[in-house]
Amino acid sequence: MSTTAVLAPAAASADGSPRGVLELVISERGGRSIASRQFHEGALRVLRPHYLDDSGQVCYVMVNPGGAYLGADLYVIDVEVGDGARLLLTTQSATKIYRTPGSFAEQRMSLRLGEGAQLELAPDQLIAYREASYRQRTHITVRPSSSLVMAEVVTPGWSPDGASFRYEELRLRNEIHVQTPDGTGLLALDNLLIRPPLNDVTGMGFMEGCSHLGSLVVVDPRVDQALADELHALASRHDAYTGVSLTACVGGTTGLVLRSLSNSTEELNRLLGACTALLRDRWHGQAPLNLRKY
Template sequence: MSTTAESSSALDSPGPATAGDRGRARSAVPATPRPLSPASADRPAMGRLELRVAVRGQRSVAEHQYHQGALRVLRPHYLDDSGQVCYVMVNPGGAYLGADLFLLDVEVQDGADLLLTTQSATKVYRTPGSFAEQRMAVRLGEGARLELMPDQLIAYREASYRQRTSVTLRPSSSLVMGEVVTPGWSPDGAAFRYEEVRLRNEIHIETDGGTQLLALDNLLIRPPLGDVTGLGFMEGFSHLGSLVVVDARVDQALADELHHLTAGHDARTGISLTRTVAGTTGLVLRSLSNSTGELNRLLAACANHLRVRWHGQGPLNLRKH
């Protein structure tokens, strides 16, 4: 397997490659949505969520919440005494359908710490007419931390899905972002009956002198246009896992540690490092497997390694099941 995490993705970076109560959201300020950007105004949003987290005393808390339509967050909880707040995103509709657009805006202010996950898997069903889409904008302040660990994305037969995540962070920020893509059930038992899955992550580093692109991670799988199961692509596997880490402590030694950590899993894994911008570096891990559970365990092992080493926290236990 290529160390650039398979040809099913492109990491456009000049750096080197290496081995509410009871479910209702509450707002701390008046629920006034921010103006839609021009790029988001082309069709109505089925769901919209805004969340801004700040430090209050020894804990991180929501300073602003807003939800509209088929997106919201459950009341916050704390998994340990670190002060990190955990929010669970919910889509009451249960699935993404054709032409659905979901908008998320997340800000973690200076020194705040947020763990963001989902209540269940994101399911994309048939999308006749147009693709389903999620656009997420994330901003991290000085010393802010975000762990974004959603449940798996399941693309069913004739589904087309696009996800664009734009992250802007400071050199002192810390980001860990995981994703698992799973093919949904098909009557004929085939794994790749969806039309398209496109995941695009843009990561920028903001300094007093301006903003620079750290990495552009673009994953595109289009089974109808060719065999995606062969060498140089999915290589006989049906499931894909991805972990993006951005932190000033990312280096070759960490990449080696994570590579060693993944060796005990039934998956094929590659790791890439981005260039360094203002003293911070990114790492992209890509794994292939035939099991959602195996990929979830692999990504959790890597995330837990970082939690212990960098933050003195125990393993992630979201208690959702």
Template sequence: MLRAGVAESGGGAAADRLAPERFEPPWVPEAVRRHAGGPDMLPVGSPGKVGLLELAFERIGERTELTGHYQKAPLHITRPLYHDPARPDLPYVMLMMSGGGVLQGDRYRIDASCGAGASVHLTTQGATRLYRMEQDYATQRVDLTVGPGGYLEYLPDPTIPFGGSRYYQRIAVTADRDATVVLGETLLAGRLARGERHAYTAYCGDVEVRDPDGRLLFADPVRLVPAELPVTGPAVMAGFGVVSSLYVVSGLRPAQEIADALHTALAATGLRAGAGVLPGDVGAWARVLGDRSPEVLAASTAMWDAVRRLLLGVPAPDPRKQ
């Protein structure tokens, strides 16, 4: 295992990481895949086109430590910060990219494991911008593994698909039966300040959560292809500019209690929103819609705070992004 803060380079292990089967998703929806290739672009796999992060967190003594770390530009991280006075054992790690956004032909993969009894919060440096793509497409794989008694929060900032972008993201979680996972996603319809809405070519995503035996607990697929199907219906974005979802997988409290806490937090926002129990009572989920990102992000923070208070007995800290 690599030491925290050390990026491995060279050798067979690094070469294996750059094999296409490692950084390419196992499957890409046809709405995105149909745009593969292009004669005039920097090929997939070229330097700077494949970003990799591998992170391992373990409980050591009184707090969780980053014990494994591999990174390949354009993906990298900040050092873990322990800034939450209510949970001084829990590190906050910011996932970063050295470029300004995601380009055509980019392939990103993030692997993070949270060991037995460990706790960690993962977020991003800011919004993920998906730039216009005239050839090919971009993908991101996020694989999260949480061990017995582990607690992991993955709450990235919003994703903004620019006009003409083509993107697929797969978030795959493997959670022990007594682990807790708090997973968030926020999507804008486009560059709202410029009046751009659903001008992207295709935005597709999959969220899948499984137990250690590989049994699927639940899945939430998204397929947004504005030229083929309207994305303004009540089951999609309903004419709003921002949608945010929160999934909470936990056995610390009954699923209905978690759903009720999310519902109470959302009711105070006055936004279009709803909360319910996940299949098999493995937890709860909520979704909120709004016209502007500040109001939706405030609602997302309120949900996170409600979950923190219910499951951990402590409030959510103020975000530390400057």
């Protein structure tokens, strides 16, 4: 596993157009967040909004009716959370990457947060199956008072021969910028490359012998070394190898990236759930997430 990558040219559907497009703009109206713009095309859409508590935060669930990403598929997601608005964005089920002969599958996501905006991105796990190659690019722009929490679990899919890893490659890239009155500054460029060895041998040289990866990205002016240490201590109570890194500070905003390695999707979900529960309670007075999709 490497944390740097040079991305190949973008994938697209056979006719050059995206397989699915989703656009969502969330605005604050009278203490409640609502969708002021909603557009979908192709194999992406959202279910009707939900309000899980009395905070005014709206929850939208993304759906891919096609069920999986295939070779040369391109999905484009554009989300804007306006000043003071609050959004929880999740998926209906796991994102599955099947065989991608000829060209990789790709998801491009653009996230923009206004002043005082809150965005929680909590998709179900990403599952890469045999002979899958996948690119995920997320471009994020926040304001100094924005609050962003993104959690994700990556796991290898089932293989007929029982091998642990049969996908070809996963490249996940997060580019985070802070927009201030003086301009826009780069807060973090987070590249993750997972390329399993051809001989299917796992060990200390590849993900420390683990099969699953959990990531938590947090951007908020309240992020500091004390919080990073607290989240690391919380993660250490779980059956996983965990590391936490702080970003630079831009416009008074700092970020952190937490990575955990384990052999269990459930264990990583518990770990990330415990970390996000701490942040939800401390920063927003909200209870832990309980999405109960199944």
